[in-house]
Amino acid sequence: MGRKNSRGHLLGTVEAVAARWDVMERLALAFSLGPAYEACLAATVEGSPRSKIQAGSANTELRKITLNLALLEPGREPDRNATFLHECAHLLADLAHRRNCRHGKRWKQVMELLGEAPLVNHDLAYLSPKLHARVTWACMACGEEYHYVRKPRRRPQDCYCRHCGPRRGRLRVVEPPRQLELDLPLMGTAEKKAAGF
Numbered sequence: 001m002g003r004k005n006s007r008g009h010l011l012g013t014v015e016a017v018a019a020r021w022d023v024m025e026r027l028a029l030a031f032s033l034g035p036a037y038e039a040c041l042a043a044t045v046e047g048s049p050r051s052k053i054q055a056g057s058a059n060t061e062l063r064k065i066t067l068n069l070a071l072l073e074p075g076r077e078p079d080r081n082a083t084f085l086h087e088c089a090h091l092l093a094d095l096a097h098r099r100n101c102r103h104g105k106r107w108k109q110v111m112e113l114l115g116e117a118p119l120v121n122h123d124l125a126y127l128s129p130k131l132h133a134r135v136t137w138a139c140m141a142c143g144e145e146y147h148y149v150r151k152p153r154r155r156p157q158d159c160y161c162r163h164c165g166p167r168r169g170r171l172r173v174v175e176p177p178r179q180l181e182l183d184l185p186l187m188g189t190a191e192k193k194a195a196g197f
């Protein structure tokens, strides 16, 4: 499918990938953006073996789109295409307006131009923090779980459940079902305890 290199799996240019995935017609709806459209077509698409919970990202400066390799598995084509167009919209908006448009109204306009709903967050079960958690803590009072894709620096006894507070909401470690090699920021938000035990 593509050349493997140290940074990721090269999938090709946006133009080649769009043609292969049959979304060129959708992308061409942004033809009116002129040079931004041309630059987007020439950008690089990579599959990232390191991404765990992030579906994709776009780096306008490097003219590069990165997609989670999990999106390339059979049966996930609609998610893959939606993520690809979402990231293309970042390149198109940023290049057309010569600034980082993030998920602001300029990006939303491009999404609408592409016929996509301007949604920011995905809801893909196979990219959930829960599935990729290396460490999970659970509240001993309410059972709320806190998932961390990277080992937290704090200990569970130094934190407490945000719903139950420092007195009732003590946390215990839930044994993970499997060990994963991960490298992503914390996803849970158990609060730091005000005073030690």
Ligand SMILES: [Zn+2]
Pocket (backbone or CB within 6 Å): 086, 090, 103, 120
């Ligand atoms: Zn985005």
Ligand SMILES: [Zn+2]
Pocket (backbone or CB within 6 Å): 139, 140, 141, 142, 143, 144, 161, 162, 163, 164, 165, 169
């Ligand atoms: Zn709780």
